[in-house]
Amino acid sequence: LFRSSLRETGPVIDMPVPASFNDITQDASLRDFIGWVWYEKELWLPQRWVVKDGGTRVVLRVGSAHYFAVVWVNGLEVTRHEGGHLPFEADITSVTQATPGEPCRITIAVNNTLTLNTLPPGSIQYMQDTARYPKGYFVQNIQFDFFNYAGIHRPVILYTTPSVYIDDISVIGDFIDGVGIVHYQILVIGPQNYSLSLLLNDL
Secondary structure, X not given: OOOOOHHHOOOOOOOOXXXXXXXXXXXXXXXXXXXXXXXXXXEOOOHXXXXXXXXXXXXXXXXXXXXXXXXXXXXXXXXXXXXXXOOEEEEOHHHHHOOOOOOEEEEEEEEOOOOOOOOOOEEEEEOOOOOOOOOOOEEEEEOOOOOOOOEEOOOEEEEEEEOOEEEEEEEEEEEEOOEEEEEEEEEEEOOOOOOOOOOOOOO
């Protein structure tokens, strides 16, 4: 639980999102950094988003964070994700509606360490010679010929849906004896009192 903002914990720098934090500045230590970096943003949500039982679902979506990410909203962990190439999201309705008169504070910690299980792969080598290296010093070994761009690489957005919403639609086409067949499945999340309309256009 993070009760205070990152600015209260020590020095911070402004960082654009989306971007690679290790390709923005001219600081060599930031360019070569391996480990956890922290992002934070405070914003005010529209009043209708934070009204309890208002029929609105609030979602936080991260387009891409390389490589492992943990996300907090108002100090509470809401999701974590491994893999820098796919989007992920979290329903933050209950968190935001718990404090309707306060700004929404989004904190994202991103770790760019590469291991044998990451894509691309890498390994961490701890240096044991304490005469040459401080305790715990390590280097990132890689087996590829490009720079390990790291950070939040795609937009972070907030969006809303009704509390009853379509979560997924599957459509499979088939053709049997000269007849076209469309199989579909619609996954609806939320209370069971809803109606659904389907329109098939013959183009």
